[in-house]
Amino acid sequence: MTDTNKTHTLSFRLAEDDYQKLVERCREAELSKSKYLRYLIRIPVVTEGEHAEDVPCLVLDRKSLARISKELTRWGYHYNQAVHAMNSINYYVAHGKATSDILDGKAESIECALIDVNDNAQRIVYEIAELQSKQLVQE
Structure with missing residues (x-):
């Protein structure tokens, strides 16, 4: 995804502890909050059912x-x-x-x-x- 495709802005509220977790994880991953959240969005979330085995995703820190x-x-x-x-x-x-x-x-x-x-x-x-x-x- 290139920067030119980014046409939507998202704004939401977080509790202080969730915000601190986000900040800490972004710091550890050396990513901006936006990039970190974009990566999280792209992670397929399938835990059960017939397609759970077919998810081609592995996340390594x-x-x-x-x-x-x-x-x-x-x-x-x-x-x-x-x-x-x-x-x-x-x-x-x-x-x-x-x-x-x-x-x-x-x-x-x-x-x-x-x-x-x-x-x-x-x-x-x-x-x-x-x-x-x-x-x-x-x-």
Whole structure:
């Protein structure tokens, strides 16, 4: 929606506590009150019935996105470490330099990295489950 489409003005009254919640949420989201309310209006509100599953909307706040991003970064780091160790094994085998000491150390390194990858993937699943359980709009 562009600014040129905004032809209607809305005015309404709020209780002080609701107004303070609005101001606080706008500050946290770094949005103007108008933009914040426009975003809220666009959120489909379907909670029951046959169309409840078809609502293509997911709202994430900055804090949740930052936590998910941090977990994905950790996951990527450990995944990269495992791949690096596997490439090292491939190099030693291809060049006839493979010894049981090298292979044992690399295999252990891969196992540890993949355990970390799995742990971080489970954290990501947990974070997403937490997001799904939160209310979309607080009362």
